[in-house]
Amino acid sequence: MIRHDALDRLPVRSAVPALRDALDGHGAAVLCAPPGTGKTTLVPLVLAGLVGDGPARRVVVAEPRRIAARAAARRMAWLLGEKAGDSVGHTVRGERVVGRHTRVEVVTTGVLLQRLQRDQELAGVDVVVLDECHERHLDADTVAAFLLDVRETLRPELRLVAASATTDARGWAGLLGGAPVVEAEGLSYPVEVVWSPPARPLRPPHGLRVDPALLAHVASLVRRALAECEGDVLCFLPGVGEIARVAGQLGDLGDIEVLQVHGRAPAAVQDAVLSPGTGRRVVLATAVAESSLTVPGVRVVVDCGLAREPRVDHARGLSALTTVRASQATGGQRAGRAGREAPGRVYRCWSEAEDTRLPRFPAPEIRLADLTAFALQAACWGDPDASGLALLDPPPGGAMAAARSVLAAIGAVDPEGRATDRGARMSRLGLHPRLARALLDAAPEVGPERAAEVVALLSEEPPREYGDDLAAAWRTARRGGDAYAARWREEARRLRVAADAPRRPDTDGATSAQDDHAAGLVAALAFPERLARADGGSFLMLNGTRAEPAAGSHLRGAPWLAVAVADRPLQAGHARVRHAAVVDEHVARRAAAALHTTDDEVHWTGGDVVARHVERLGAVELTVRPLRETAPALVRDALLEGLRQEGFGLLHWSPGALLLRQRLAFVRLHLGAPWPEVTDDALHARVDEWLEPELSRARRRADLARIDAAGALARLLPWATGEAARLDELAPERIAVPSGSAIRVDYADPERPVLAVKLQEMFGLQDSPEIAGVPVLVHLLSPAGRPAAVTADLASFWRDGYRAVRAELRGRYPKHPWPEDPAGAEPTRHTNARLRR
Template identity: 70%
Template sequence: MGRVGAIRQGALDRLPVRTALPALEQALDEHGAAVLCAPPGTGKTTLVPLALAERGARVLVAEPRRIAARAAARRMAWLLGEKPGGTVGFTVRGERAVSNRTVVEVVTTGVLVQRLQRDQELAGVDVVILDECHERHLDADTAAAFVLDVRAALRPELKLVAASATTDAAGWARLLGGAPVVEAEGALHPVEEVWAPPARPVRPPHGMRVDPVLLAHTASTVRRALRERDGDVLCFLPGVGEIARVAGRLADVDAEVLQVHGRAPAAVQDAVLSGSGARRRVVLATSVAESSLTVPGVRVVVDAGLAREPRMDHARGLSALTTVRVSRAAARQRAGRAGREGPGAVYRCWSQAEDARLTAFPSPEIKVADLTAFALQAACWGDASAAGLALLDAPPPGALAAARSVLAAIGAVDAAGRVTERGIRMSRLGVHPRLARALLDGAPEVGVRRAAEVIALLSEEPPREYGDDLSSAWRAARRGGDAYATRWRTEAARLAAGLSPARPGSAGSAPQDSTEQRPHPAAGAPHDSGLRLPDGAGSGARRGAKLPRSGGGASAPDQPSPERGSGGGAPGFGKGRGGGNALPPHTDDAVAGLVTALAFPERVAGARGRGAFLMASGTAAETADGSGLRDAGWLAVAVADRSGAAASARVRLAAVIDEDTARTAAAHLLTEGEEVHWQDGDVVARDVRRLGAVELSARGLRDPDPARVRDALLDGLRREGPGLLRWTREGQALRERLAFLHRAVGGPWPDVGDEALLDRAGDWLEPELSRARRRADLGRLDAAQALTRLLPWATGDAVRLDELAPERIEVPSGSRIRVEYGGEQPVLAVKLQEMFGLAETPLVAGVPVLVHLLSPAGRPAAVTADLGSFWKDGYRAVRAELRGRYPRHPWPEDPSTAAPTRHTKARQARAPGVTR
C-alpha cells in the first residue's frame, strides 16, 4: 500500500480504466510520458490519479474548468472515504482545499500555469495529468508546453499524461516526444442515437444570437425524451441565457429542472453531481458538463448542437464569445454522458446529414482567441516569441504580434519583447493583462479595494439582469446575495490581497528583483528589468494626470463609497461630446469609469448622437434602446460585440466617463496636428485634436501645406473620378481619339481610361494641380490642354495623331465630317448622297470606320462598314423607302457612278467644299 488509503472496492470494480493501468504505468516508467484515451465514465479522471499516487507518486491533475476540478477532487475523496483537503485536495481560483497530507491535487489549467511560473521545477510533484486535453483550451496548451520544457531542461524524471476521451491521440503523442498511446476499452453501456431535427428551418447562429425556434424545439425534444425514456435528462445548450429561456419553457414539466453552468452556485453544481432524488431531473447545462464527472441518474442526453467559443476581432480590438456548431468530438463526449450508468439515448437536434458536415474537433483557442495573456505568460517564461514552446498549433503571427503590441503599450514587456518587473507583477495577479494594468495604475488613484472591486466585475461579466451600466452593476453586486455576487466578493478580496504588501514569494507579492522570477530553462541569465515605462503604461500619478481620487494611494485605507443618486445619468455630467462638466470625484461613475478606461483605453468612446458612439479605435458602437447610457457624452466600454452583418458594435457593459478621464486613460492615443483631406466633396483643411478616432476639437486652416492640399485633391479625383475636371467637347474628343489609338495600335499611345488617368494624375495635371486649392479649381482646369502631356512626344509619334486618328475625314462631296471615336469602332455619320461614288470604306489607323448613312433630314438610314456591299445589296431598299419621302434629292439607280452632292436636285451645281 502506498500513500493512498483503501479505495472503495465496489466503485473500483466498476471503473473499466483499471485494465489500462499496467500499460500506463509501464509507459510512464519507460518513456516518462503517455497519451491516455479512455471513453467517458471509465474512471480516467478519478482512478488513474489515485492508482499513480498509490505507487508513491505525488500527482497534480489539471482540469479545464473549476466545476470539473472541484467535482473530480470530491469524487476521488469519496472513493477513499474522505473529504477534500486530505489525501485528495483541489485548488481553483478563489478556493483551496489542501493539507500536508495531500498527495493528489486537482487544479484548473490556469492555476497550473501560474504555479509553473512561480516554481518551474514543480517541486514535490511526480506526475502531471492534463485531463480533457481534447478541448484545446489555451491554458491547457500553455501548461503542456511549459511542462514539456521543464522535463527537457530541469526535471526529466517529471512524468506527464495527456488524457481525454476524444482527442487527436497521434498529435499529442508526437508533441510528447513519441509517447505511447494507451487506450482503455470502455465498458460504456450502449447509447442509442435519435436524430431529432427541427420541423422547420432554423437560422444559423451568429454572434451570441440563437434562433428562438431552435430553443423551442430543444425544449420540445426534452419533453419528448421524458415521455419516451426513463431516467434523468441532461440537455446541452450554448450559454446561460439559452438555459434560462429553455428552463422557462419547461416550467410545467413533472421533473425538477436544474441549471448548471460556470456561474451557477457551487452548491447547485455539487447537488447535480451528488445524486438524484426520488423525483426525475432535467439538467440544463453548458459545455461544462462535457468534462465533469458522471451526473448520477442520467440516461438521456438532449443536445442542441451548439457551443460557445472565443473569437478575437483584431481589426476592432473586440474579444467576445461566439456561438458555433458543436464538433463531432464534443458531440460524442456529450452523448457518452447517457451511457455511464446504463443503456441510454442521445437526442440530437440536427439531422444525420448535418452531422457529417460538423468539424472533427473544436477550434483550438490559440487559433481564434485573444493571445495577450498567452504572450505575457510566454514572455515571463523567457520565450517571448513562443517559438521554442512545444505547441500542437503555433499561434497565428498576426494575433501574437497584436498581443505583444498591447503588452508593450501597458509596460509589461520592453522594446525587445522581454518581460519587465511590471509585467511579472501583472502575470501574478491572475487576470487578463489589460485588467492587471488597470488594477496597478488605478489603485493609487481610487484605492485598492475599489479598484479591485471594479476589476472583479470586469474579469467575469455580470449577469445581464445587472444591466449595461457598470456603476449600477457594481452597486447590484454589493447588494446582491446571488452566486455571482458571492464570487465577485471573493475575487475582489483576492485581487486586493494581490496588491497588498506580502512576504516574498506569496501569491500576492510582486517580485523584489528579476532573479525572483526564474528565467526560461533555455533562456540563459536573467535580463535587466529596470525599464522606463512607455507613455500610458504608468499610473496617472506618475504622469501628473488629474484623476478622481478616493483619498488614498495603493496602501492607504479606502474611503467610504458615496453612491450615485437614482436616475439614468450621473449628476453634473456634460451632455455633449466634449463632456464639458467633469464627473464628481469619489462617485461610482468616476471610479468605475477610470478603471475601465485604463483597462481598455482604445474603447473610450465619444458620443456621435443619442445612443451612438465612436470608440478611439475607430469602431462605431451603440447602446440598446432604453439604456441609461444613451445620453452619456463619453463611455468607457468594457464589453461589446459585433455580428458580421452589423455596422456597429453593441455595447453590453460600459461606464460613464468625462473627457478628462478619457484623455488621461488613453493619453497615448492623443494627437494634435493639421489634417488636410478630401471630405464631403471638397478639400477640408483643419487643425484637429483627436483621441484616436474621436475628434475633440477642430479649427479651420487659412494657409494649409500646398503639398497636402495637392494630395487631398488627388484623393478627391480618385474617389469621384476625372469628371471633377472641365471636359470641353475638344477635350473629350481628344480623350476618345487617344483611347482608340491605345486599342488599335497599342504602345506608345497611352491608356486614358479612368483608372489609368487617375493613377498618373500627378503627371499630366501638373502644374495646374499644384496651384489648385479646392474643388472649384479642379472644375476650371482645362483637361484637354493637360491631356496633351500624355502624348508620346519622346518617341516622335505625337505628330502622327491627326494622321492616325484624324478629327475629320473629307468625303466625296468635299465636306469634312467629324469622326466619333467614343465607341468600339470609329463612326462617320454622313448624308447618304455625299458618299455616292465611294466604293471603299474609309480607314483610320487601319480600322474601317462604321459609316452611318443619313437621310436628307439627318436621320439614320443605314449602317455599314462595307460601302461596296451596301451599294450593291442594301441601297435599293433604302432608295425605295426614301425617294418618295425626299423627291427633291437625287436617288440614282447606280450610286457607285453617281456624282456625290450635299444639295437638292435644283442646286446640284458645283459648290465649294464645306466642313461640318
C-alpha cells in the same frame, strides 16, 4: 479505508501496466480512454503510489474547468476513504484545499499556467497529467507547450501524460516527441439515437442569441424523455441563460427535481448533481457535463445541438463566446453520458442528414480567440512570438500582431516584445491584460479596494437585472445576496490579495460620486478605445463604432461614457451599450492618452480643399480650427484626392481636349506602346508627368477648373521617339469623303471609330474607309441628317441594303439624287437642282 471494490471496477486498470512502461521508457505517454473508465481518478492515484505498489510520487492533474477539478479531487479522496485535502486535494481560482501530505493535486489549467510562470521547474512535482486535452482550450495548449519546454531544457525526468476520451492521438504523440499511445477499453452500454428536429425551420444562432422556438422544443423533448424512458435526464444547452429559460418552461414536474449545472453554479448545486439522487432528476447543463464528470443515474440525454466557442469580440476587447453548431465529436461525447451505467437513449434536436454536415471536431481555441493573454504568457516565458513553443496549431499571425499591439500600448512588453516588469506583474494577476492594466493603474487614485471591486465586476458580466450603469451595478453587487454577488465578492478579495494591496476600510463610506468616478476610470483604463462621446443622438466610440444605450437609460444624457460591454444586434446599424459608466473628458484624455493625436489635415471634403488643425482621441474630434497656412504638398495631396473621388472632369475639358483623349485611347488600344494609356487609373499613376506644374500651383477646386486638359494631356505624347507627329496620320480628327467634305471622326468607342456622313456624299466609294488599319463604322445619314443605315462594309451595303433605303427615302426627299447604281454615281453635297445648274 481504500474502496478496492470500486477501484477494481474501473476499466482503465487494464491499461495501467502499459502506461507505467511508457512513462518509465519514454517519460511521456498519450492515454486514450473512453468516458467513465477511470482515467481521471484511478490513473493519478496509481502514478502517485497511493494505489498499487508503485513508488511514491507527487502528481498534478490539470483539468480545463473548476467544477471538474473539484469533483475529481473529491472522487479520488472518496476512493481512498479520506477527505479532500489529505492525500488528494485541489486548487482552483479562489479556493485551495491541500494538506501537508497531499500527493495528488487537481488544478485548473489556468492555475497550472500561473504556477509555471512562478516556478518553471515545478519543483517537487514528478508527474503532470493533462486531462481532457481533446477540448483544445488555449490555456491547456499553452500549459502543454510550457511543460514540453521544461522537460527539454530543465527537467527531463518530469513525466507527462496527455489523457482524453477522444483526441488526435497521433498529433499529441508527435508533440510529445514520439510518445507511446496507450489505449484503454471502455465499459459502455448501447445508446439509441432518436433524431427529433423541430417541426419548422429555426433562425440560426447569432452571438449569444438562440431562437426561443428551439428552447421550447428542448423543453418538450425533456417531457417526452421523462414519459418514454426511465432514469434521470441530462439536457445539454449552450449557456446559463438558456438553462434558466428551459427550466422556466418545464415548470412543475411534481416529484422530479430540476437541477441547473454550469461553471457559475454554487458548489452545493454542483455537489448535488454529482451525487446519486433520491428520486428522478432532470439536469440542465452546459458543456461542463460533457467530460470529466459522471452524473449518476443518467439514462437519457437531450442534446440541443449547440455549443459556445470563443471568438475575438471587437466590441468588448476581450475574447467572448458565440453560439455555434456543436461538432460531431461533441455530439458523441454528450450521447455517451447516457450509456455510462446502463443502456440509454439520446434525443437530438437535429436530423440525421444534418449530422453528416456538421464539423467533425470543435475548432482549437488558439485559432479563434483573442490572443492578448496568450501573447503575454509567451513573452513572460521568454518566447514573444511563440515560435519556439510546441503547439499542435500555431497562433495566427494577425491575431498575434493585434495582441502585441495591445500589450505594447499598456506597457506590458518592450519594443522587442519582451515582457517588462509591469507585464510580468500583470501576468501573475490571473486576469486579461486589459483588466490587469486597469487594476494596477486605477488603484493609486481610487484605492485598491475600489479598483479590485470594479475589475471583478468587469471580469464577469453582471446579470442584466443589475442594469446598464456600471456604478449602479456595483452598488447592487455590494448589497446583493445572490450567487453572482457572492462570486463577485470572492473575486474582489482575490484580486486585492493578488495585487498585494491591503484592504482599506473606505468602501462602506464611499459616496456615489466616488463610486461613479472609480467605475468610470477603471472601465476607461480597461477599454480606452471604447470611450464614447455623445454625438448627434448616439455615442461615437474612439474606435470609430457608434453605440446607443437602451431606450430610457439615463446613460443617454451623459456627455462621455466608458463602455464596458457592447454588442451589435442583428441588422442594427449601431452597437448596443450593455454596461457603461459615465465619465468626463478629463478621464477620457487620461485613460486614452496613447490614442491622443494632433494633426494639420488638408483633405478634399464636401467638394473642395479643407485645411484644419484637429485634436483627436481616436476617432473622436476634440477640437477643430481652420488652418491659415498650409503646406503645398498637403494641398497637392488633397487635390489628387479630389481627382480620385470626382474624376478628371474637375479639369477644363474643351471639345478638342475630349477628342484628344479619345484619339489617344484609340491608338493605344490598336497600336499599343509608345502611345499612352489614358484611363483614369493610368492618368492617376502618371499624374506627375502630365499635370505638373499646373497642379502644384492650384489651391482649390476653382483652380482645377482653369487647367487646360488638352495642353496637359499633350505632355504624354511620345515626343522622344518622334511618334507624336504621326497622331494626325494614325487618328485623324477628320476624314475626306468622296464629295470633298472633311467629316469629323467620332472616337467615343475606341474599338471602332464612327463616321457620320450623308449618304449621297459617299456615292462612288467602293470600300469602307479605315483608320490605322481599323474599318470605320459608317453611319449613313438622310438629307435631313438622320440615321438611314449603319455599315462597316460599304460595298455590301451598295449591293444589298441601298435599294431598301432608296425606296423608303426617295419619295420623302425628291430633290436629292437617288441613283439606281450608287457605287458608280457621282458623290455630292447638293440637291438635284443645284447639280443641274
